[in-house]
Amino acid sequence: MEQLWSVEGHNALWDEATLIERARQGDEMAFTAIYERYEKPIYAFIYRLMGNPDDAFDLTQEVFVKAYKALAKTSPDLNLSAWLHRIASNACMDVLRRRKIVKWLPWDPAEHANITPATQNDEPEYQLQQRETRHQVQLVLNKMSEKYRLCLVLREYQEMSCDEIADVIGVSRAAVKSLLFRAREQFREIYTNMEQRGWQTTTTTSKLKKGGQR
């Protein structure tokens, strides 16, 4: 499922603390190595949160540019993974919240067609995914509330522990446990609902209907 990314050079030989220290001092090679390590997990993480490759491209770019600029200001004991995930989470949550506001405006299908996540036509990967379950998980994720979606993706897709998630989103571990429980319940509920409807009315049509009622 996961493809190999083996870098047989400096990247493999430098430990993370050294990389961070060197990048902080302006060593571009070190930042490049950091980029190589985290490009794929951060891209995949954002992809699952946003549900489409265009957002994943734009936001991953934003994350690494921000990280490059902010790295010098970080503390020496930086947890790089948590820090990058935090930047990524904030960037995604911003966009998702902004779009939620847009959804309250009077609905114009032509205008809003492009904000529907994971439509079948414009996503090459969507076509590539043969197994139905893959679509389904993403379809359910796209319908979840942002905070639950974030927690669930960090736990189940990025495979972080509750402590790591607490670190990323800035809440207590107890709060993470509670968020995860509610997120799983929401996932179950949406999954069951969509399954009953045969998974078809999940994209533009259902959104249109929803918009029309408002």
Place this chain on the structure above:
Amino acid sequence: MDANCKRCQPLLSAFVDNQTSDSENQFIRQHLQTCKDCRAALESYQGIRAQFHKLNVPTPPLELRRAVFAQIGGGAVPAALRRRTSRVLRPVFGFGSAAIGLAGLAIIVLSTMLIFSFLSRQNPYAVADIAANSQGITITFTQDIDQQAIQQKGAQLFGAKDAQNNPIEYDLQVIDARTVRLSPKEPLAPGEQVQVEVKQETPNKDGKQLQQPVIQVKQVAAATPTATTKPKPTNTPTTEAKTTTSNATVTPTVSGSPTITVSVTPTVTTVVSGTPTMTGTTNVGSGGATPTVPSAATATIVPPVSTTPGATATATTTVAPITTAVPTDTPTPNPTATATNSPTPAATSTPNPSPTPACSITAIRGFGKLLGDNPDLAARIGCPTTPETSALIAYQTYERGFMLFDSGQIYVISNSGTWRAFSDTFVIPTPAPSVGAGTPTPPPPPTPNNFGCSIIPINGFGKLWRENSSIRDLLGCARAVETSSSGAAAQTYVNGKMYFSPIDIQGRRIYIFYTGGGYANYPDPFGG
């Protein structure tokens, strides 16, 4: 939903995250035995995890890196890396071009139509090897490829970039039915690193696409080892280096015959049924080979080792260069990197005698490491059929073995190296359902007979042990009271099941239950 369910469901969520205490586990275990809804909730939470595990990991487009480094300023590409910047920076392939997009779509649609009819477990369609020398990059596949389509669409299916991330221009040749060569317009420098990408849409002769796209960084080999031109850091490799290695770095170029045939002698060919069910009668997990034991009757232990092995089966295992690793935030340093820094002629490499079969589900953590370190074990147990799940287990050690409880099943393991599974028929007496009484207390063992032992097993272990003299004879007396843990893990394989237990009397252990009754245990090799 009663009050217990309300309490139980958040705990079940915490349980799948290993966030429950022993007393909470005890409560969960008792509640689950009587509550169907909560069992469904637990299954659903575990199902969510399994579904996420099935999601693929999208590959970032190659343009992303350029977009990032273009934004953080020209200074971001160090002067030392600008050797080739005089070239036109043009992506070799990408999503950018509408024409390519359409052509790609055609391939995708075609592949999707055909994909299910050509699924082959033994020999998945994958890249067998990628090798680079100064003449070019050779890509070998495990199956015959669609030569015509590849010749036509080559530039969209393969990509090569140098260490500075500039595209390498190449001519594409189909060498034979399974081999493609990319010949660069300028010869590659020995010791140089090249990044090679093979797109998932690359079709085989049946039109099927690759199981997954491949991106690998290869060092260009030369006839004689030369000093590498790359700046080498003085740091020593980190001590955390794990042994998850890429087969690709040790696999020699075997043009024309990319598959290696390995003979394995499976003890039994039956596939262990998935997660054992909580309900129902005895489920021994070895098909019809073992007798069913009525729950309350006396059981006669038939050593299941004597299960007749069928004819020796031959499994074809492909040398896949793809190490299926868990997505991890800190990629594992490749321990073979130092070895490959001084290139050796491909002919002198010794083939890895134990190629890892390409499994669609990957064993991770302790299971993955144990199987990675012990190819014979990996060959015997086969590929995982489910993702690893957390498990709530109970454990009790006896004079000549131990008992393990998981999901309504009790495994009886003898130190002689055999196991049997029984369904747990123990029911915790509950008060009248209409009354919301407090937590029930298990009654004392109903029989005064202590069978000459100082510790009498309780609960499901106790019921099984008391009611079956053959199990008592096999195991002897309990040496300690039972303990339980939510920190266990389980995974089902083609030829058995693996458990990780943090509470074995010997410390953290991994148990392997082979289909047919074979049993072995190993110290957990994970995390030191």
